Amino acid sequence: MEDELDEVARAAGFSGVVRVEQDGQVFEKAYGLAHRGYGIANTVDTRFAIASGCKGFTALAVVSLIEDGTLSFGTKVRDLLGDDLPLIDDRVTVGHLLAHRSGIGDYFDEEVITDINAYVLPVPVQNLLDIEQYVPILDGYPQKFPPGTAFAYNNGGYVVLALIAERASGVGYHDLVRHRVCEPAGLADTEFLRSDSLGERTAVGYLPIDGEWRTNVFHLPIRGGGDGGIYTTAADVSTFWRAFFDGRIVSRRWVAEMVRPHSEVPEESLRYGLGFWLHGSTSQVQLVGWDAGVSFKTVHEPDSGITRTVLGNTSDGVWPVARFLSGIRP
Structure with a gap:
């Protein structure tokens, strides 16, 4: 397997980490550079941004607030938004x-954005450090359809979730995720980092611009929000899955609800739960992230206990490697 994987990684120009685990047996390997300017190689314990993989963390933080009665599944977001974001349907x-x-308009609509490497935010990225600072860029997008009538993947919706979680609890979103998800799960290497202060063992994201590799520092919020941007390691991802299904983050009753299909997404051959992608016909649960200089996919099979994780610090390198791993049985 390793020889074939090496060839797939080479052909894809993959830079990142691969980890396959079952019953305590682990295969892991690092490829490429965490920092191209200084020639620092990725290692198996390098931290990577995981883009929308963060939505699972946001969902868990919100569900933990539902469990303790701070929020409910039926809480109207208008009750916490007040006069902010008036185009969001009151229902x-x-x-x-x-x-x-929800059907709300999306500030980062992936059906409209065709080139992730060319997209830039409508405000300077350094202005997006805290969740309340997102309110102006979430505004101005009309409702697309009545709430509850259809599925439409929505980045802005998860920023709104982070916003109302903050307002309901009185605790900042980043601290909520740390205290309610990372700490009970035992994730020692998972946190929201500033892109201008990443620290050691952390991969810089790269994208091709004008024939050269450049960092993604001007493309993403300086600190991640509800829709993406947390950093983690391959080992922490495996720890996360174990803690999640063991009921150490939220109760097993809510785990079952979060991985129950709430929507069919036939165009992707997938289904969607609450914060998690689900395979179209098996028990597989997935988190997937994609952004400028970031690609990530982790698939956990509750029935077999197999976890396959690929983290990368380029926009597209993960996908060929993840497809290869999908056919491997440990």
Whole structure:
């Protein structure tokens, strides 16, 4: 397997880490450079941004607030938004947002954005450090369909979730995720980092611009939000899956609800739960992230206990490697 994997990684120009685990047996390997300017290689314990993989963390933080009564599945988001974001339908609930069934307009609409490497945010990235600072860029997008009537993957909806979680709890979103997800799960290497202060063992994201590799520092918020941007390691991802299904983050009853199909997504051959992608016909649960200089996919099979994780610090390198791993049985 390793020889074939090496060839797939070479052909894809893959830079990142691969980890396959089952019953305590682990295969892991690092490829490429964490920092191209200084020639620092990726290692198996390098931290990577995971883009939308963060939505699972946001969903868990919100569900933990539902469990303790701070929020409910049926809480109307208008009750916490007040006069902010007036184009959001007053009937939209926390449950609609978790399941991507809110129908609200999306500030980062992936059906419209065709070139992730060319996209830039409408405000300077250094202005997006805290969740309340997102409010102006979330505004101005009309409702697309009545809440609850359809599925539409929505980045803005998860920023709104982070916003109302903050307002309901009185605790900042980043601290909520740390205290309610990372700490109970035992994720020692998972946190929201500033892109201008990444620290050691952390991969810089790269994208091709004008024939050269450049960092993604001007393309993403300086600190991640509800829709993406947390950093983690391959080992922490495996730890996350174990903690999640063991009921150490939220109760097993809510775990079952979060991985129950709430929508069919036939165009992707997938289904969607609450914060998690689901295979179209098996028990596989997935988190996937894609952004400028970031690609990530982790697939966990509860029935077999197999976890396959690929983290990368380029926009596209992960996908050929993840496809290869999908056919490997440990």
